[in-house]
Amino acid sequence: MRRLLLNFLLPALILYTAFYLVIFSPIPYKYLIGALILGFTLVSFYLVLRKIKTLLDRILLNIKGLSSSSNISPIGILELDESLKEIDEYINRFKEENKLYTRLFQSIQEGVIVVNKNKEVLRINPTALKLLNIDQAVNLEGRPLIEVIWNYTLDEMTGKVIETGEALSREVSFDHLNNRIMDIMVSPLFNERGEIRGAIIVFTDVTDKKRLEKIRQDFISNVSHELKTPLTSIKAMVEVLLEGGAEDSKLRKDFLENINQEVDRLSRLVSDLLLLSRLESDREFLNPISTDFVTLITRTVSRFQPRAMKEGITLSLEIKGDIPPLKVDVNYIDQVISNLIDNAIKYTPSGGKIDVIVEDLGKDIRVSVKDTGIGIPKEDLPRIFERFYRGDKSRSLSLGGVGLGLSIVKHIVEAHGGRVGVESEIGKGSTFYFTLPKG
Incomplete structure (x- = not known):
């Protein structure tokens, strides 16, 4: 019965637990692949070690028989030799299994940390080191878990799993990693007698996923x-x-x-x-062609001159240096310039001024739309290009804005390989700018 338990039921239980976690756990399966790989590896290790132990028991019996016998039997010596060869074969196999285990452990795309029952680190894979922003060359084996993760929530989770033998999972924020959010599963690690010998921590960074969900x-x-x-x-x-x-x-x-x-x-x-x-x-919505950029922007600015004059605003265009032809999508870049000038007119009072400036920066061409309008609060600047974000909501609504224009500008410019930016001060005006590569 004991042999049945050790040779069949325990390995089966390990694999069943791994499969159960992957198939039925509410945690996304991709976060549990590491657990399944570790399950297979532990079973493989266990079976090889059990075989070696069986062979060693047989050798000890042979040696005991030989030492107690006055006549050394050739058959006994032959059996001993065969057992030693078999052990050598399994030791080599164990070495190969160990190499495979190491490669698998290092290639798991989730972070994995194995600790003993005292919460001391036994193994940690490269992904975990990267996620925790730890130098790959640092040896952490034997270190207390808390000194590696610097997160009391995860440390307490691990302690509870070791104490109860029940797996736990949750999302944990890491303050020292700029509040990165990790999706974590902690599972107990048992020995062949069913005793808890430690825990396996599997985790992945879901910060970007959470941010996209919020967006x-x-x-x-x-x-x-x-x-x-x-x-x-x-x-x-x-x-x-x-x-x-x-x-x-x-x-x-x-x-x-x-x-x-x-x-x-x-x-x-x-x-x-x-x-x-x-x-x-x-991603391939652009239809870029070689374009006389000065002609393009001159035409766009001219189109807004009547409206600016009607609002009592001076609108000017300044070209600094020789601007070469650029490969751009004419319609989309016209929309970028139009959106920026339109916004400047909306937020600049009568008697104000709007300067559109084109300059050569070497590798890029920069276009700036500078106004003497109401300006933008400093706290609004980091979010000004987000969809539906409006600093002065009441004024935006009264002017017919829907909060998508600047987001559209950002997408178009970045699709051309450029970047956007803004500088502003309350009561003094704003400067929106974008760059376009020459190449």
Whole structure:
């Protein structure tokens, strides 16, 4: 019965546990592949070591028989020789298994740390070192776990797993790693007698995944809000007109003008959403051709001159140096320049000034749109190119903004291999700029 337990049931239990975790655990399977690999490796090690132990027991019996016998039997010597050869074969196999285990352990894409029951590190793979920002050359074997991970939550999780023998999983934030979020699973490690000998910690960095989830949730929330606001306004005005307000000619005219503005706003929102969706999903949306960039930007600025004059704003274009032809998508770059000038006009009061400056920076061409407008608060600058982000929300809404223009600018410029930026000071104005590579 004991032999059945050791030779079959224990290895089967290890594999079953690994398979169960991968198939039925609520943790995504890709985080548990390391556990499955370790399960197979432990079973392989266990079986080889059991075979070596069996052979050693047989050799000891042969030696005992030979030492107690007055006549040394050739058969006994032959059996002893065969057993020694078999042990040598299994030792070589064990060495190969150890090499394979080391390669597998080092190649696991999740971070893996193996600790003993005293929470001292036995093994740690390169991925774990990288995720924890630890030098690959540092030897951590025998070190207390807390001195390696510097995270009390994970240290307590590991202690609880060793104490109870039950696996735990959760997301843990690492303060000393700039609040990176790790998805962690800690499983108990048993010996052949079913006693806990330590724990295996498998973890992966899900910071970017969590950030993208938040962006998606914010995006859905913002779209819902942006669609609901004009629709609610339109519905209210239509109801007033239906209830008799249409008989008042002035009220009717005002309401119809407002409805028209809200419909235009909805139309812009839908158009911008469709464009942004295309920019984010299609990496080959550009149709770049060699373009006289000075002619392109001159034409775009000229198109805004009548509007700027009407608003009492001086709009100028300055070309610094010889600007070579650039390989760009004319329509998309025209939209980038148009969006920046349009924003500058919206946020610059009458009597203000907008300067569009083109300059050669060597490897790149830089285009700046500098205004003397209201400026942007310092705390808003890092998020100004995010979708739906508006610093002065009340002013943006009154001017018909939907908060997608600058995000579209960023996507188009980056698709051309350039970058965007902004400098601003409250009450003094803003400078939005972008670069385009010459090559």
